[in-house]
Amino acid sequence: MLGAGGGGDTYTGLLMALRAVGEHGPVAVAPLDQIAPDAVVMACGLVGSPAVADERLWSGDEGAVLADAIAELRGAAVDAVMCFQIGGANGLLPVTWAARLGLPLVDADGMGRAFPGLRHQAMRVAGIPASPVVLTDGRGDTVVVRAADDTAAERLALRATASFGGVCAGAVYCMTGAEARRAAIGGSVSRAVQLGGDDGVAGREPLFEGRVVDMDRDSSGAAVRGSATLAGAAGDSGRQLRLELQDEFLLAIEDGAVRAAVPDAICVLGAESGEPVSTEALGYGDRVTVVAWPAPAVWRSPAGLAIAGPRAFGYDVDYEPIAVEVADARR
């Protein structure tokens, strides 16, 4: 749900997490306030193309390679694992790594959803440096990037990712427990579990229900880009909703007015399955329900919107917050 149409497929990641938990026992999910201030928190996940990631199997040992490198760089062992992105596959792979390492998983993440870039991290807004970025290909090869400037760190890390074949495992914005309490988005794992449960979407007013009547999508570049037009379901057939997408669904526009906008999470669900549909999988004629979740407060701040608002993605519209319909524990 928090993939917002992106973040990569969860199927393989879920199988891996279930297997790791079966072999190594359950993973403790620790709230931020239970993480010691001087603990070393390893924020981690897959870096690169979700499309390539879907076709790549992992040994599960990447977390140990990353943790060893972080421990060497910091001179202190990793105490807890954190997803840097809760949406999509990256909400699951760190579960596998935590299980195999015997470490707790912090109930937090760096995005509160899926975003395309390493720059879309709440830790960046809080001034935590991205460096050192540790990357591994899953065969034990590592690349460590250190740059004073996060933009340079991201550029160098993405080149290294390309040299690893387009996707790799990475640790970035690693920090202390005290820094995580200040900078990370709390409650993300609990929230993903809650949204994925039977009552996840229940009681939430959909943004739109209808059918895809036009798709304009280009998957040839580094990112999926385009738009989808939905026509309202029976009884509502005069309405049209346009979804703008770039890996994730970023804007929902009806009659020229913004109904929902990034950084709020826009999620398209199959009308019958109730399962999220990715920007890549959405097709002409699909009957869908569009829902949206409010972004964590960090993204609604001016500094957050500068990184993750509609204009940061090239849309000439202002951010219009959706109503916060449910009590939201996230910062």
Add this chain to the structure above:
Amino acid sequence: MLGAGGGGDTYTGLLMALRAVGEHGPVAVAPLDQIAPDAVVMACGLVGSPAVADERLWSGDEGAVLADAIAELRGAAVDAVMCFQIGGANGLLPVTWAARLGLPLVDADGMGRAFPGLRHQAMRVAGIPASPVVLTDGRGDTVVVRAADDTAAERLALRATASFGGVCAGAVYCMTGAEARRAAIGGSVSRAVQLGGDDGVAGREPLFEGRVVDMDRDSSGAAVRGSATLAGAAGDSGRQLRLELQDEFLLAIEDGAVRAAVPDAICVLGAESGEPVSTEALGYGDRVTVVAWPAPAVWRSPAGLAIAGPRAFGYDVDYEPIAVEVADARR
């Protein structure tokens, strides 16, 4: 001279070295047998495109960034600096770094000449791992590559180099003094100084003297490739020599017979200036003298020829060693 037509221009490197020596005092050149067995030897130089390197100025502080990173990775400070390539600019930049660091320069290198790749290192033949490879852009940003396999290390390092704009400063195949004595090519700095002196080429029989009558050169790819045809000078005008080139001059062929072949160093000198002419600068009509130097023993071994013989560069000819005309102290 040992650039063999490649290795990058020495002009800027020489100015930088002279300035660093002027500011910090002369650099001690230490023979391999004066390096303590447990010393940390940092083999270093520029990685990437010599053409880009020629257009790039360096702060001179890159050596300190590399040495700091190596010290952190090895848990021991760098004791001596070594050129990984004595030919071209890379025979000079480590002089600047040694002067600024106040460290001795080992009288040795990893190539004994210029070669295009990080793989063309005597340390590789001796089984010293290339990793960790430390790269810096000269602004303090670093990338550290660790791979069990040197081929992967080179691939990852070259991608990082591309992300640094095509050229960067690097330390690779770092080792102990004991390893350097076993693996590095001794006497390289002394030899470069001797060849560059007034008596450098004196008494050496030229391979050929003549004029360029045909140039077929493609500089559009990552490497310069092509061939040059020379016609003999007056009194010898019936003779023709063909030089095959890829960044460096790699083959000299006369009447279908190999006169000199890589890994022996083939050097083209301006007939009047006596200065080496690079594969990029050689032009139609140029009057030149071709000389050659025997390769160090490590490159003449089967393992060395597998990396640096004519077939390693795609030529379907066997290596024909040139006669060793002068006493050669190199291994």
